[in-house]
Amino acid sequence: MKKIAVIISLLSFYAGYSSWVYTYGTSCSIAMTEEAKQGKLLWQINNCQSCHQLYGLGGYMGPDLTLVTTTKRGGEKYTRGMLLNGGARMPNFHFTGGEADAIIAYLSYVGNTAITITK
Amino acid sequence: MRQHSIAYRFILLGFACLLLSVSFGLTASLQYLFPHFLNEQFSFRNTRPIHVFLAVSWIFACVIGIIYKYIPDVAGRALYSGKLARVHFALQTLTIFIAVSGFCMGYFSGREYLEFPPWVSSLIIVYWLLFAINFLMTIRPKLASAPVYIWSWCTGLLFFFITIIEAHLWLLPYFNDNIIRDLTVQWKANGSMVGAWNMLIYGTAMYAMEQITGDKKMGHQKISFAFYFLGLTNLMFNWGHHTYIVPANPIVKQVAYIISMTELVLLANILWQWKISYKKSGNTSYPLAYRFFKVADTWILLNLILAIAISVPYINQYTHGTQITVAHAMGATIGINTMLLLASVTFIFEEQLHDAAKKSIGIGLTVMHYSLLIFWVSLLGAGITRAIALYEGNYFAQVSRKIMPYLVGFSASGVVLVVGICLIAFSFIKTISEKQLED
Ligand code: HEM
Numbered sequence: 001m002k003k004i005a006v007i008i009s010l011l012s013f014y015a016g017y018s019s020w021v022y023t024y025g026t027s028c029s030i031a032m033t034e035e036a037k038q039g040k041l042l043w044q045i046n047n048c049q050s051c052h053q054l055y056g057l058g059g060y061m062g063p064d065l066t067l068v069t070t071t072k073r074g075g076e077k078y079t080r081g082m083l084l085n086g087g088a089r090m091p092n093f094h095f096t097g098g099e100a101d102a103i104i105a106y107l108s109y110v111g112n113t114a115i116t117i118t119k
Numbered sequence: 120m121r122q123h124s125i126a127y128r129f130i131l132l133g134f135a136c137l138l139l140s141v142s143f144g145l146t147a148s149l150q151y152l153f154p155h156f157l158n159e160q161f162s163f164r165n166t167r168p169i170h171v172f173l174a175v176s177w178i179f180a181c182v183i184g185i186i187y188k189y190i191p192d193v194a195g196r197a198l199y200s201g202k203l204a205r206v207h208f209a210l211q212t213l214t215i216f217i218a219v220s221g222f223c224m225g226y227f228s229g230r231e232y233l234e235f236p237p238w239v240s241s242l243i244i245v246y247w248l249l250f251a252i253n254f255l256m257t258i259r260p261k262l263a264s265a266p267v268y269i270w271s272w273c274t275g276l277l278f279f280f281i282t283i284i285e286a287h288l289w290l291l292p293y294f295n296d297n298i299i300r301d302l303t304v305q306w307k308a309n310g311s312m313v314g315a316w317n318m319l320i321y322g323t324a325m326y327a328m329e330q331i332t333g334d335k336k337m338g339h340q341k342i343s344f345a346f347y348f349l350g351l352t353n354l355m356f357n358w359g360h361h362t363y364i365v366p367a368n369p370i371v372k373q374v375a376y377i378i379s380m381t382e383l384v385l386l387a388n389i390l391w392q393w394k395i396s397y398k399k400s401g402n403t404s405y406p407l408a409y410r411f412f413k414v415a416d417t418w419i420l421l422n423l424i425l426a427i428a429i430s431v432p433y434i435n436q437y438t439h440g441t442q443i444t445v446a447h448a449m450g451a452t453i454g455i456n457t458m459l460l461l462a463s464v465t466f467i468f469e470e471q472l473h474d475a476a477k478k479s480i481g482i483g484l485t486v487m488h489y490s491l492l493i494f495w496v497s498l499l500g501a502g503i504t505r506a507i508a509l510y511e512g513n514y515f516a517q518v519s520r521k522i523m524p525y526l527v528g529f530s531a532s533g534v535v536l537v538v539g540i541c542l543i544a545f546s547f548i549k550t551i552s553e554k555q556l557e558d
């Protein structure tokens with residue numbers, strides 16, 4: 001009987017913790033624009049995360065892109081160049097200008113969540 | 120015997136996935152070395168998901184096969200429905216085929232580890248339901264008096280359903296439109312899903328040990344249950360170590376840090392105890408299976424040291440997002456999961472293996488163990504070098520150049536690792552196929 005009590009308590013904690021994680025634990029003050037949402041979709045269907053990380057999560061062939069548009073070293077212009085032409089290992093996806101803008105909007109949104117919160 | 124043929128089919132499916140997976144893993148590693156190798160048509164974005172998906176498919180297909188084999192023995196009655204199991208088998212095979220074809224053609228959902236389009240998951244949920252029905256109706260578990268491995272299996276099943284649903288919450292804008300929530304919940308689900316398959320695997324490992332040692336008390340001991348509950352606590356709450364740098368509420372990080380990294384201690388301890396009782400019992404009718412358990416033991420310890428190190432937030436800050444994480448992931452899935460699965464498979468077939476098969480499995484194990492060591496150390500070397508190079512402010516192209524020697528070591532040892540895996544896999548495939556023909 002003791003075992004049943006332990007498992008029920010653990011499951012209740014788990015349910016409570018999960019609900020907190022789904023809500024207050026992960027609230028974010030920056031909203032995603034419509035364009036950034038479009039960019040997120042492009043990011044996903046092209047499987048960018050198989051080679052890149054956001055917040056260190058993803059595959060490791062390419063660099064982490066969390067701050068690529070928001071730091072001096074990268075920036076939007078540089079990012080656009082990479083998106084439109086590809087690189088040594090980075091494939092050329094033949095994006096249109098609008099698609100590249102959407103991806104940049106998404107990456108900028110991600111970068112802003114990192115900058116504002118960690119400051 | 121015929122009732123086991125479905126179990127054997129799952130194990131064969133597992134081996135097929137394993138062999139395909141390592142082929143794609145090798146291709147992916149070559150793409151690190153040769154930038155233009157298949158870069159436009161079939162790049163790393165195709166090979167990596169195929170490799171990882173098939174590696175996970177190996178783990179699931181094999182553990183499911185082993186459980187189908189064990190449950191009639193545990194319950195003392197025939198499998199509830201062979202027909203259901205055959206439908207399950209067909210659906211699982213079909214799903215693997217669909218997902219891999221999709222990856223080849225470039226259909227992705229872009230979710231780490233579950234990179235296939237979301238509708239494929241509905242097939243997965245259906246065949247897991249079939250599996251759950253067969254499992255529960257055969258075992259008819261009375262939890263209060265059940266041995267710990269039945270608890271483990273039930274937990275693995277329950278959490279598989281919870282986590283696969285959780286992994287699809289991103290389909291709702293509430294989760295998808297907030298990157299902090301999206302990433303946190305994605306890794307919460309992934310982390311706990313790994314915990315779920317560990318529950319299934321540890322359950323089979325514990326059952327096999329009980330059979331080998333003949334120590335029927337083990338599954339009911341308080342200490343086994345204490346470890347089980349600690350493992351479950353880890354499954355539920357340790358996933359936050361994947362997302363330390365995601366700016367969610369700091370409590371997520373603190374909870375993960377506190378809970379982290381006890382699970383491997385638990386299994387090391389269980390295996391340790393088993394070894395003691397094994398020595399006592401003097402039972403040597405499964406020497407080959409025992410060797411697999413012993414090698415897994417070594418990998419548990421190695422991974423434990425690494426895992427504890429990278430779960431310290433100060434260290435994680437540098438190691439996260441480097442090949443050190445790959446070393447951790449492959450170290451655990453090959454060194455621990457695959458070794459424990461092979462231990463169970465060996466236990467099932469050891470008495471039927473010909474001497475030649477035993478020999479090549481033994482050699483394969485030695486080859487696997489030592490090449491994995493070089494493989495693992497190469498990945499650690501690549502990761503540490505990448506972390507240092509990034510810290511020093513190098514451009515990514517410079518970073519890539521610096522880690523190249525380690526990646527050469529990684530690919531080369533990968534080739535040897537594949538040879539070891541082939542020696543083992545083909546011996547079992549041959550033995551199992553012969554057995555199926557006999558039956
Ligand atoms: C039993 C055999 C294997 C299993 C279970 C396995 C499992 C995995 C897993 C779970 C990952 C994801 C790692 C992560 O996200 O951190 C991975 C990645 C990978 N594996 Fe394996 N693997 C196996 C063998 C191999 C072999 C033989 C090679 C060939 C050298 C290989 C090459 C790779 C590569 C290149 C990646 C991608 C790493 C990256 O993103 O940079 N794997 N594997």
